[in-house]
Amino acid sequence: MKINTVAVIGTGFIGTVHVESIRRTGVSVKGVLSGSAESTKRGAENLSVSTQYKSVQEICSDKDVTVVHVTSPNALHYPQVKELMAAGKHVICEKPLALTAKEGIDLVNLADKTGLVNATCFNTRFYPMVHEARSLVKSDLIGVPRYIKGHYHQDWLTLETDWNWRLEAEQAGELRAVADIGSHLIDQIGFVSGLEISEVMAELHTLVKTRQKPTGPVQTFTIDTSSKRESVKMSSDDAAGVLIRFTNGARATISISQISSGRKNSINWEISGPDGSLAFDSENPEQLWIGHRGKANELLQRDLSMLSPSAAKISFYPGGHIEGFSETFRGLFERVYADIESESRSATYPTFADGVRSLQITDAIAESSQKSSWVKVKR
Incomplete structure (x- = not known):
């Protein structure tokens, strides 16, 4: 099936990233839809997009649109994706796929029934x-992973005057830091290690007890200078600590925070096996550290001539020409689009099933924090 054009729902920070990355695949973005006519108009003009949709129904009825990217607030993902797939649209949805695992399973079943290509945007x-690390683990370079440590730390919600829709449960859901960024870290760890999580022990922390909410909307990763604010009590997680047990007996310790000053977007993990360790830091994404017990450690630089086929396929520039955040979206989108055009399934990207698994894990994390006990992850 030839991809005619794409529509994007949401024109905020991540919606803009989607539009720019879609264009880099060579696919045309026909139109956008945002939360209001005003924001849709502003987004379309800023992104040089021709069509300003008025509703999801209008996108559904547009025969020129083959694929829809859903980047709206979390609470809208489930109803929007369900409506789009019922209309025959292939969908790439930002995480979380839905607010509950039950809703996510409903979307997986709908995707199976319709045969439509679907993806959850675990772009990292x-x-x-990261692909190179996965290939090295599969090649048995470090042996079977047995201990993992990691963090995903940001600082953009450090101050009580920092505000975003993600702080509002009715839009984002009850979980915040864990669902918003912790889900990416957990997905990366599982993707690289190949391990399956069986149980979690977690403690969630609301450390900014009260925030000053602006009276108008605030874009993600921006500072609002409005003098008109209202005091709002907070209950969602600013940070979390999670202990993890895997089905093979391996263990992990991870930290998640959106209030760590100086850490702008730091995904960092280290995976250890009996024969070595691997470490990655998203703020230095061109390198992979390889640790040894009995010889000098190694630092592998991204270079097409030295990468596995999987990693080389998503390297778009020669070594030394720095790639980063935006290329991760392009790599994901190209694989999804290839499946749509070939009418096949390559299993090279996270689908709705991965989105559901993430929800099951984050649900267990929330339950564990509430009960102060280990909780098994449902399947």
Whole structure:
């Protein structure tokens, strides 16, 4: 099936990233839809997009649109994706796929029934050195992974005056830091290690007890200078600590925070096996650290001549020409689009099933924090 054009729902920070990355695949973005006519108009003009949709129904009825990217607030994902797939549209949805695992399973069943291509946007898998780490684990370089440590730290919600729709449960859901960024870290760890999580022990922290909410909307990763604010009590997680047990007996310790000053977008993990360790840092994405017990450690630089086929396929520039965040979206989108055009399934990207698994894990994390006990992850 030839991809005619794409529509994008949401024109905020991540919606803009989607539009720019879609264009880099060579596919045309026909139109956008945002939360209001005003924001849709502004988004379309800023992104040089021709069509300003008025509703999801209008996108559904547009025969020129083959694929829809859903980047709206979390609470809208489930109803929008369900409506789009019922209309025959292939969908790439930002995480979380839905607010509950039950809703996510409903979307998986709908995708299976319709046969439509579907993806959950765990884009951070698509750093080339993350794929390289996965290939090295599969080649048994470090042996079977047995201990993992990691963090995903940001600082953009450190101050009580920092505000975003993600702080509002009715739009984002009850979980915040864990669902918003912790899900990416957990997905990366599972993708690279090949391990399956069986149980979690977690503690969620609301450390900014009260925030000053602006009276108008605030874009993600921006500072609002409005003098008109209202005091709002907070209950969602600013940070979390999670202990993880895997089905093979391996263990992990991870930290998640959106209030760590100086950490702009730091995904960092280290995976250890009996024969070595691998470490990656998203703020230095061109390198993969390889640790040894009995010889000098190694630092592998991204270079097409030295990468596995999987990693080389998502490296778009020669070594030394820095790639980063935006290329991860391009790598994901190209694989999804290839499946749509070939009418096949390559299993090279995260689908709705991966989105559901993430929801099951984050649900268990929330339950564990509430009960102060280990909780098994449902399947």
